[in-house]
Amino acid sequence: MTELAQNLIDGLGRGSIYALLALGVAVVFGVMHLLNFAHGELITVGGYVALWTLGAGWSWYIVTPLIVLSAVLTSLAIERVAFSRVRGSSDFTLLLTSFGVHFVISAIFLLYVSASVKPFDRPSWVTNTYSVGPLNIEVYDTVVILVTVLTLIGTTLLLQRTMFGLSLRAAAADFDTARLMGVRSDTVIRGAFALSGLLAGIAGVFWLMRAGSISPGAGITPMLKGVLAALIGGLGSLRGAVIGGLALGLAEVLLRSRLPDSIASLTEGVVFLLIALLFIFRPQGLVTVKHAVRV
């Protein structure tokens, strides 16, 4: 029982980060039908910002907003340079464009910074734990979960209460109709990329605090988790993305602690197997998105 509770807390901490990443992926997918394989690069950029600023002796309190800001700006820049040119193209083109962006960004760091893994200082409290009864809870997980909840509340308010949120949800439901109703596609798409960058930035701060290092390929894993979580939740559903992220985090933690030692290192493989089974039996993901058929 204690172990299960412990797993749940750890899983929620991990899943919260995935949820933020997946939500960022889903927001962009909603307005552009683009699955952004370059999403993880927002964290890579933030990582190098952290490396340089922390190296210059700045504190995490200043660096944190800089990481978030860099992610937002990078997201907007990518939209401007690459994605705005392929709007309305086929899925194939969109997917490979984002894949190409991913590679160009990581190759630039490879070329001009270094291929090796560069460490930086983590904030001192990241590894601290405190006890509640029999449970050992990480300060880090607590902060992650709290911030994620606040972020999700903020995002919900933004989507429910503002004109921008309304346009974004309308565009996600049916982009063409939304445009006919007067939603400005440029504004909505850029807004979606900014929001996606913001969410990736917040997730990135935590990701980097935990990792304590950065390398050109560091964006790959968070990208995969975000994209997979969005898919598990049901592509196109914002709620599904959050659920998918939490589910993925919980599944990873639970499996790692429950699998026999001999195959514990293959957790990722087992998780994938579960995902594959999920898609065989429930191909639309956890949350069903109803699309009107137009014929």
Add this chain to the structure above:
Amino acid sequence: MFPRPGRDIGFPIAGCALLFAVFLAGGLIYESFQGRAAERLVTVMLIDAIIVLGIQIYVGNTGVLSFGHIGFGAIAGYAFAVFAISPEEKLKRIPDAPFGLNDVLLNPALAVAVAIGVTVVVALVVGIGLARSGAESGAVAATVITLALLFVTHEVARNWPDLTGGNRAGLTFKVGAALDSRLPIYLCLLGALILARLFAQSRSGKLAVAAREDNLAARAMGVNPLVQQTAALLISVVVVSVGSSLRVYENGSILPDDFFFNYTLLTLAMLIVGGRNSVTGALVGVAVMTVGRELARRLGQDGFEVFGLSLDAGPLDWIFRENLQTVFLGLAMLGFMIFRSDGLLGDWELDAWLWRRWRRRIPEDQPEPLAEVAPVGLHAEVDREGAALEVHDLAVDFGGFRALDGAGLTVAPDEVVGLIGPNGAGKTTLVNVITGIVEPSAGWFKLGERELTGAPSHDIARAGLLRTFQNLRLFGALTVRQNVELAARVAVQHRPGSHPPVDALIAEAGLWDVRDRRARELDYGSARRLELARAAAMAPAYLLLDEPTSGMSDAESAEMIGRIRHMAAAVDAGVLVIDHDLNFITGISDRIYVLDQGQVISAGTPDEVQADPAVRAAYLGAESDAEG
């Protein structure tokens, strides 16, 4: 009728042999100038070509982007290595190998066969998930699954050192035991080329392409994309497995990173630069990217000195660095996606081009017109009395909106029945229900004795209900003739009895002069007529025509009435035609149903319906309001 031996078999094989010869000659000539230094470059290029061709078979024909093929390659590569490396060598790297694999040794050819077997089994499982989620959530979902597969194979390879030698050691052949002759590579490359081309020309390949061009339209004419995509996946995985085994054998070793992101990027860049929809393009892409990458590598190493220029490269040092080739690959991919997403060649094929030139010398006569009543009725064996299309009491809810509310109708085999109603009356929804696109919440429909409610689209089409679409769904990249031929291919397999000749149908639709034009280049009227001909080629029991004259002038509409009636009579099909244009419907129909707010409010001959006061109120009233 299919395949046509010259066009679909002879020319492709000859074309592949020619391509192979040119490709190889290019490599050998470069080698003869550069000496031994270039030898490995050419060998690697030949092996890359095999793997890229393998990927092309799936990606090109299905249009689904796959990152997972290099993951399949990794599985094949490890399987090959484990079975082909001698027990003594394995003892050094993986002394604790599971399943007693340590003592196994097969000769390389057999090891390749095992590698293929293992990979195909994995592909079968992955393929079902791929096809199902792809059908449900679109190609994007399928792509993410392939990406996950790539990561998982990599992760397993790194974390299962007992089997794979782990991240650092890997598996290694005994020094000198690696591939020492190029002959197997030559044979495999030629084989891969021919297989890729023949698959593209095969029935399965054509149907996969149809689903790629328009999934919904393909299903509505009897294609089950799930089956075709899985077939394409399995064949492509076989080719990738062979290529990957050769790659491992030639390298003499395998590490997890050999089959991961960078190699995926390289092979995909090769595929899309050349043109993913063409086998010729894939090969051209391999050549172009090999040359470009080699250039980028040498520029990165030596700057401009490569060209014998003694330019001071100092100011440009920031460009010419070690990893320039990775940037080059990423930029090439990005550039092509943004500016020329179909690659250099699009879907141009050498053998198809040669075939067209060859055929041009033989004039083709305009075919005989279709006989008004086929001499032997196409469905003579069908019990005509019992083959009515019956639709009973259908209801459909979209959220809170009731689109159909107990609508029903009957069409007899030799009838032309019109369904008319104002916009939003539920006409298209009714056709969507009886073609399996929308599921009804109540009611049923059957064709003859066979109940079809809830059957998938492709089964309904095979049973004989063929539709056209209000907003035109043709296979745009295919020619007029290929569009009709596709339907004929499905008909040959799934519709018993005789079939209307393709050429005659094309002529009947007035498209003979544009038969080799791509469907997407047709004007509106021609496109509508092509959709009709394509549906008729399925030898349907019933044609369901959704606004077949929308967007046409009155003169064109009048002409279309004659065409529809004639073509339906010639292929011996009943017709259900829906429209909101009263003149058109009364001009074409034997009987008419009037639909309003999801319910049939009147039925009868054109005269009866026009005289019905309920119709005047609901329908004509609505129309005069709209005009006023």
